[in-house]
Amino acid sequence: MKHILVSFMEGIKNVWATKYLIGIMLIFKLVTSLILGVPLYLMFSTSFAANIKASNFLTGFNPSLVIDFVYYWRRTLSIYVFMFILTSILIIIAYIFLSGGFWGVLRDQAKRRVKDTPTVTSGSGTEGFFAACGKYFGGMFKIGLLMIPLYLFAFLIWLIFIAILGMVVGEGSLWVLTSWRTISKILIALILYFCCNMLGDYLRIFMLEKEDDHIWVVIRKAFRFVWTNLSSTLCLYYLLSIILVGVILFYGGMYKLVSGISPTGIFIFIAFLLQQLFVVFHSFYRLIFYSSQMSLYVRISDRDDHPGEDLDFKMEMRGE
Numbered sequence: 001m002k003h004i005l006v007s008f009m010e011g012i013k014n015v016w017a018t019k020y021l022i023g024i025m026l027i028f029k030l031v032t033s034l035i036l037g038v039p040l041y042l043m044f045s046t047s048f049a050a051n052i053k054a055s056n057f058l059t060g061f062n063p064s065l066v067i068d069f070v071y072y073w074r075r076t077l078s079i080y081v082f083m084f085i086l087t088s089i090l091i092i093i094a095y096i097f098l099s100g101g102f103w104g105v106l107r108d109q110a111k112r113r114v115k116d117t118p119t120v121t122s123g124s125g126t127e128g129f130f131a132a133c134g135k136y137f138g139g140m141f142k143i144g145l146l147m148i149p150l151y152l153f154a155f156l157i158w159l160i161f162i163a164i165l166g167m168v169v170g171e172g173s174l175w176v177l178t179s180w181r182t183i184s185k186i187l188i189a190l191i192l193y194f195c196c197n198m199l200g201d202y203l204r205i206f207m208l209e210k211e212d213d214h215i216w217v218v219i220r221k222a223f224r225f226v227w228t229n230l231s232s233t234l235c236l237y238y239l240l241s242i243i244l245v246g247v248i249l250f251y252g253g254m255y256k257l258v259s260g261i262s263p264t265g266i267f268i269f270i271a272f273l274l275q276q277l278f279v280v281f282h283s284f285y286r287l288i289f290y291s292s293q294m295s296l297y298v299r300i301s302d303r304d305d306h307p308g309e310d311l312d313f314k315m316e317m318r319g320e
Contacts, residue, residue, distance in 0.1 A: 003299055004236045011292025014109040015284065020126060021102055025283040028098060032091050036084070043080070047072040092144075097133050099204070100140045104132025106291045107208050110298045139207040142215050147200050154192040161188050198237040201293050202226050209297075229300055236296055240289050247285075251278050 015021065047069045070077060105128060162185055169181065199222070206222040213221075226233050255274055 003296070004232060004239065007236055007296040007299060008239060008288075008292050010110065010113060010295040011288045011290075014106055014113060014291040014295065015287045018105055018109055021105060021129070021287055022280075022284050024098065024101075024126075024129070025287065026280065028095065029279060029283060032094075035087060035091070039080070039084075043073060044069065093141075096140045096144050097137050100136030101129040101131075101133035102287060102290055103140075103204055103208055103294070104136055105129050106287070106294050107205070107298075110291065110294045113295070136208060136211070139211060139215075139218075140204065143200065143203045143207055146203065146215075146219070147196065150196050150199065151193075154196050158185075158189050158192055161185075194237060194241050195234075198233060198293075199223070199226060201237075201290065202233065202297070205294055205297050225297070225300075232296060232300070233293070236292060237289075240285075240292060244285060247281065 073080065108128070165181065165184065202225060203219065203222045206218045206225070207215075210218050210221060251274065255271070
């Protein structure tokens, strides 16, 4: 358990030591939000302007507004949907490109902290970041394609689970969210989703470390590492996930509390501040996911390569 907490703390330190990554992540989120959000905002505001029912939109959702929206844009909606899908695909490809830089820089930082080795990517700062983006784009793109059947396989497992659950205890109501059947389905879906994400992260780590190997060799080595260190990899990922879910629930509670305030200038400012703090935290914490798992991999690899050495003692001698 100790090395899991150490990897988590190292992940925070490594991200903080490369704070410009947070800025890059924030800029990417801002740009993509504007590209996708502004056209949707203009379309909804145009259709809502002609609908008196939209005056209570913020106090409660009215399904008829969606019907009115589709009817208002019925002549050009198919074109807008196609453009939205195409833009979303381009944004995903852009993030895959940037992810090579995130993983490459955090890999170098983890090795400097744990193994005391020099940087691996060419250059430093943003120069090293974009060098890693280009260097690892091909491998990251392959991993991205591989994640599609992995998620489909997890979805198939989930369908089998709910089918067996339905045969054993009955179907129950889909609309009763507090039902233990519904809760168990949601929990299994989350567990499978997190497992897929974790496997994807270690596939990316091994793609960086074994970049000269064939993709199937990388897959085999990554799955072997996760399987042989299953308790450590799962505990770290679920520790990170539980903290994230807790923050999201706290943010939802705070936002609901703020929404009870009358819609004045202070309300708008507080709501905006909460949203921006959450966006900054999410960008920071997403990098902590990457960095903590990279630190765990580096620590376990160093332990396996030097079984007679005490890694914690080495780090204490370096004053870390």
